[in-house]
Amino acid sequence: MNEKSTILVVEDNLTTSKTLGIFLAAENYDVEFAFNGHDGIQRYLANRHDLILLDLMLPDVDGLQVCQSVRSHSDVPIVILTAKSTEDEIVEGLENGADDYVCKPFGAKELLARIRRCLRQKSGTPGKNQPIRVGEIELELERRLVKFMNEPIKLTKSEFEILSMLMRNPGRVFTRDQLIQTALGPSFDGYDRTIDTHIWSLRKKLGEPRGNPKYILSEPGIGYRLSDQHAH
């Protein structure tokens, strides 16, 4: 799974902070709090969160100064969240480097959507193109790319489908019929041991030693599975 995004909430009002914390945690963000501007800047510099939620009314420094100060260090997305809702204030916030400006009382869903938008924009691609890794094997679902010992190897369509199915569930045993079903399509109607041939060529391409494969294991009487010994 993707790593959690971290969010720094800079807000002096404890009730608001708590509420935000609950919303954000529910969306699987890692949240850290600061209760004044100074603290906010310090914490950001120390931990470099993925996004900052910033209240403008802070006990010590003005929120806009916090904004500028952070901006001088980094392009981290900053979402201003405040009761100051006149047009001039909004304009000022945006001109000072904020990435979005949400007025209290805010709708949770809208705020979350705007946060997602900011994070999406910064991280470039939204998708999960992280490779699955099992031992020396690395598989990128999106790009349909497989590396073994950090070298790209060429798999046929069926080989890729089978390996991908096994790697998405390391350790789980699949029957030949299950592998046929999802790798070769439900319309396949033939010899179920065709799978064995594909497994054979996969093993060859993965340099499995004859007789005692390290990754793709046979389950006599059932089917095949990927060893989960090497999953970390």
Next chain:
Amino acid sequence: MNEKSTILVVEDNLTTSKTLGIFLAAENYDVEFAFNGHDGIQRYLANRHDLILLDLMLPDVDGLQVCQSVRSHSDVPIVILTAKSTEDEIVEGLENGADDYVCKPFGAKELLARIRRCLRQKSGTPGKNQPIRVGEIELELERRLVKFMNEPIKLTKSEFEILSMLMRNPGRVFTRDQLIQTALGPSFDGYDRTIDTHIWSLRKKLGEPRGNPKYILSEPGIGYRLSDQHAH
């Protein structure tokens, strides 16, 4: 200083369009208008504006569809500007790739600030007007210009769209349907191997040796991809 930024306003209401035109012109933007969704997409593809202001209520296509359609071609900033102001509508807009969502009645200064914010963000990010480079191939999205071995080469519209899609995601495999979708438009309804012909002429123009292409690789059973070996 920079050239003027160009803005495409997609809005069916003539009064609103006029008002926006006055505001935007006063801020020294070049403005073009479209009065329905179809026209909007066409004009964007033809002129590649720097930003799109999009009304959701259009006579023909749904605004969100316009949004998605444009998104499949480009990362141009899209600001949705509409009377639909429930939270769910805002969330939906942002999830569909919009960069901001401003509700009518809007404040001119706020809108302009949000537009500036979008433009600032995009121009700040690394590759906007910079060409994408993969090996000897160089592609400028804005100017729709392609160079191979530093020599400009002439591509047809479809060829450009396909190459651009591949180059924006080196290494990623695209199915023929995906390529058709964004290169030839969603209304295309025909033989999917038409793509092969375009790939063939692209390869010819890129001087690919017969039999073992260096850049545009086939993924039998799936589609095509651009080799990422030469990306650096």
Next chain:
DNA sequence: ACTAGTTTGTCAGATCCATGTCAGAAAAAT
């Protein structure tokens, strides 16, 4: 330990199917 029975490993063809290739028709742009 031996054997019969079952299951998987291995691999060489035969077959199948996806892609490469290109010419000409159809459509669109100029």
Next chain:
DNA sequence: ATTTTTCTGACATGGATCTGACAAACTAGT
């Protein structure tokens, strides 16, 4: 009207897939 671009269809080719046959490994019963 002429040129350019797009699309379709046909054929050839080579790689991918499937099958089947045999060898090897394993299992269980005697």
